[in-house]
Amino acid sequence: MHPTALVDPHQDKLFKRFGLCFFANRTEDCGYTDGGCDSGRWRIMEGDKPISSIVVRGESTFGYKRVFKFCEEGDKPRYGYTDPNGQAVFLTWIMEEYRLAQEVMKDKVLCVIKLLPR
Secondary structure, three states: OOHHHOOOOOOOHHHHHHOEEEEEEOOOOOOOOOOOEOOEEEEEEEEEEEEEOOOOOOOOEEEEEEEEEEEEOOOOOOEEEEOOOOOEEEEEEEEEEEEEOOHHHOOEEEEEEEEEEO
């Protein structure tokens, strides 16, 4: 699904500041990003990185973070703007996926979608 099906970055003021957050169920296809939609696909940029706690003793890894980038297909529009100096600034859709390390929670993820300058 194209990110603009979830949020209009020009209308949603909270999106510009915090991104779009939602919970999702992971499936066995998660991580296989060649499927995608007609307008593009999510590609893994960074594999699972452990999230650790300095407060909890013993088992310090309590979750994992994975980062995806949305790659637009063909001649589809790119997102961007012109800065005050007249230079074009292009933006990239990024999704951060967070999941807990506990076995019972491994299929639940928190996703945060953002637009970042390239």
